Amino acid sequence: MGSFATIQRFTEEETKQHNLRIQLLNKGHKAKYRFEDIIGKSEVIIRSKSIAEKMARTNSSVLITGESGTGKELFAQAIHNSSSRKEYPFIAINCAAMPDNLMESELFGYEDGAFTGARKGGKLGLFEFAHKGTIFLDEVEGMSPALQIKLLRVIQEGEVMRVGGNKIITVDVRIVAASNESLDELVASGTFRKDLYYRLNTLPVQLPPLRDRGDDIMLLFNVFREEFGVSFELSPNAEKAFMTHIWNGNIRELRNYVEYLAYLDKKIIDCEDLPQSFHSCISKPNKALSGTGESYESELLLRIAGNRLDDYLFVLECLNEAYAKHETIGRNSIAERADSMGIYLSQQEIRDILNKLDGLSLIKISKGRGGSKINSKGISVFNEMRNKY
Ligand SMILES: Nc1ncnc2c1ncn2[C@@H]1O[C@H](COP(=O)(O)OP(=O)(O)OP(=O)(O)O)[C@@H](O)[C@H]1O
Ligand SMILES: [Mg+2]
Structure with missing residues (x-):
């Protein structure tokens, strides 16, 4: 039986519209992967799989954390497919990819005439559509504070209200959320709601880096x-x-x-x-550095930065200062700072530099609204370079 046939409440037209929207969101509504498809023999991945398999059988929210590319989406699909909800929809949504108001109407739907441009007859939200199935909230750390409150309501009460509506609709949806960052740090810095974090984190799965x-x-x-x-x-x-x-x-x-x-x-x-x-x-650390006396990381930074070393050092300085104040710093702040000092650096250039520094493991870039943070290796490389250049 197809996942749509199980939901009698929707007309063919509604289902067609829905499929179109899902295509637009560039995400599927079917979960393809099973636990058998998740390859790995290491102890750490076997442990993660066995924890997730047990969690799949329950109805509680699951929070999957792990670096980019560790298989969070794979796990979310496998959890759905091992659950009693497997015949029902699996809807994946990227919380960081959409503007807030669009995301709200996608998730909760809207009533006729809710806003200018709203479709006649209103629109069904994804929570309603996923009834009896699973909603996968990818990059949940990117969800705005306003939507975080609404999500909390769905989890706590199992209820949604369409935008511009006043009717409460009961939904039975299991939430699987994923985050690239440790959400407790975002809770500590005030960007993610604590109550929502506790609700999502009922069952945590941590995926190991490769x-x-x-x-x-x-x-x-x-x-x-x-x-x-x-x-x-x-x-x-x-x-x-x-x-x-x-x-x-x-x-x-x-x-x-x-x-x-x-x-x-x-x-x-x-x-x-x-x-x-x-x-x-x-090159190997010692060989590469013959004579120069620099650390391996500094040597790599010199190579990568080339004639743009000043810009790299400027960005590192911003990150270093933010770190001293126990803060993270985003591209915007770095750009403003550069501007005020008469240094010309575009947002794109700053993004490139941050990505390279992240690739060298000198800093950590957060997706969503978290900003970037220098780490101890980054600080020591910065100090070493600052004294020389
Ligand atoms: N254990 C695995 N066995 C086989 N393929 C895997 C495994 N884990 C991940 N992959 C593959 O690696 C790629 C990334 O996986 P996935 O999209 O699930 O990662 P992610 O954690 O969601 O990443 P991001 O945070 O960037 O969204 C996919 O092509 C997936 O098929
Ligand atoms: Mg993913």
Whole structure:
């Protein structure tokens, strides 16, 4: 039985409209993955899977946290498919991707004439549509405070009200939420509601980063190689580079690299074939630094920054100052600061610099509204460079 046939309340027209909207949201309404599809033999991933499988059987909200590309969406789908809700819709929504008012009408629907441009006859919200199924709230940390209150109401009361409406509609929807960041830090900094956090976090699943998954790196490498129908081998040094790479983009990054390497059409992939971001392959710490006395990270920063070192140091300085005040700092503030000091840096340039610094693991960029934060390695590199340049 298809997931739509189970909901008798909707007309064919409503279902058609709905499918269109889901396509527009670029997200599916069916969960494809099962736990069997989640590849991994490391202890950490097996533990995460077994916890999530147990949680799937309950009706409570689940909060999946993990870095980008660790498989949060995969897990959310697998949870739905192992639950008694599997014959009903699975609706995935990215909370950080949509403007607030659009998101509100998507989630809760609206009544006829609720606002200018509203569709005649009103619109069904995704919560109503997902009745008896699961709603996956991806990047939940990006949800605005106003919507956080409304979501809390759905979870607590199982009720929604359409925009511009006054009728309470009862819904039975299970929430699976995902976040790239630890939400408790956002609660502490006041950007995420504590009461909502506790409601979502009833059942927490933490997904391990790929760099902590040991042999899973080569296991996944082999799986993706097969998927792309290629048979190249890694040289011993290249394999070592794979095993020690930071993998900030986790499994998605690994998959992308396998695809990229497949295009090279070589039998053996050696270090020089690997993308630049494979730092450990560029040169080993001691060798690279002969004579200069700089740390490995500073050396990498010098290479990456090239003739833009001043801009990199300026951004690091902003982050360092924010850190001293126990704050995070966003692109806007950095841009304003640069402007006030007569330094010309566009938002895009600042974004690039922040991404590179994040790639070097000197800072951590938060998605959503969290801003960026320097870490201890970043501070020591900044101090080292500031004294020299
Ligand atoms: N254990 C796994 N086995 C096979 N493929 C996986 C596994 N984990 C993740 N992937 C693949 O890695 C990619 C990223 O997974 P997914 O989209 O679930 O990550 P995510 O944590 O939601 O990332 P983001 O935070 O960036 O949205 C997908 O292509 C997915 O199919
Ligand atoms: Mg995701």
